[in-house]
Amino acid sequence: MTAETAKDPRPSPARARVLETAARLFYAEGVHSVGIDRIIAEAGVAKATFYHHFPSKDELVRAYIAEQGSTQRAMVATLRAASPRETLEAVFAFMCEFGSGAGYRGCPFVNTAAEYPDPAHPVRRAIAEHRRWSRDLYRDLLAADGHPDAERTADILLLVRDGLVVGFDLDDPPTVRATVQETLTRVLTL
Amino acid sequence: MTAETAKDPRPSPARARVLETAARLFYAEGVHSVGIDRIIAEAGVAKATFYHHFPSKDELVRAYIAEQGSTQRAMVATLRAASPRETLEAVFAFMCEFGSGAGYRGCPFVNTAAEYPDPAHPVRRAIAEHRRWSRDLYRDLLAADGHPDAERTADILLLVRDGLVVGFDLDDPPTVRATVQETLTRVLTL
């Protein structure tokens, strides 16, 4: 699916404004709590324009998830460090940094999944796709670092990642930060 | 807050039916996706009766969260094993068992928190309360087992718990089960 990676030759500022506004509101308040009317009002876009670009609200949600995914992939690309091990640590350090920020409201993928029970739903599929990418990123970095059990350790890192994003949202950020650090130490040292 | 622990001398079957139905639907489909009308219809209760027992939907959600908490506390009480260490393992084994079940849809606390952004909201406070109880349970069991760093390890176990409940919902259960086992091994052995 190369839907969000330069598919459309015309960027369409209105569409971008809708997606940007939707991302901000969905993340801050949840998908079902934010209506189309509010999105188009804050984006300064007519309703017909919205439905010209997105066939339904669900498709907007799917686009929101896909856009979050590409944003995160781009962010990780900027974190590439000298060694795979350092890159891995930079990724988790970044998540901790982000999770300690003011507007943090948890992981958009996990939060949105909570509002879409059906695993076969397109939104859920988009979420699953990003999870696979995350896990593969961890595995590749571990393997490049010469880790003897990259596959299983990647699964563990995904589990730590999930605990991290939930913890920063629900618990005391400095404590979670220290907990993540300690967990990574115990999990990565053999 | 002793609201759910034998406060009312009259159990009120109608109230219990509402709470039971709400718990089932909220868990399976999410809080905002399930309306009052549907709950009272499936519970076989009049609307006036519902609003006689619960002042608002938000209060029903709070009661749902509180009830989930007491249910989990009761469940843990039945898992007490010979040693604290075995009890701890039984708790995580039970979560894995439950997470592998057919109707599993993630953690009601985490899922509901995703729909209530405001940390000051009563629902979020009830969720925070249960998280404190979980962390304290881990800490007490670790301390009773003679663990040298019960406090920090309890934080880690809470993080593992969060990763566990998310993973069983979004990923392949058998894989997550093995991952949890391996994570606990790496995290608990010093």
Add this chain to the structure above:
DNA sequence: CTGAGACTAGACAGGTCTGTCTGGTAGCGT
């Protein structure tokens, strides 16, 4: 110049949401 398409403004339909209200029945303690 012409026509296609992106855009704005806003009415509208049909449904669902929470919460209130009326009206009436049944059990139970005193």
Add this chain to the structure above:
DNA sequence: ACGCTACCAGACAGACCTGTCTAGTCTCAG
């Protein structure tokens, strides 16, 4: 017998939801 409380059935208000539609503006390629 009386009154309190729990309970049922369902209408109703007012707001909000998604999605469609009309009507008209503006830009730009050909």
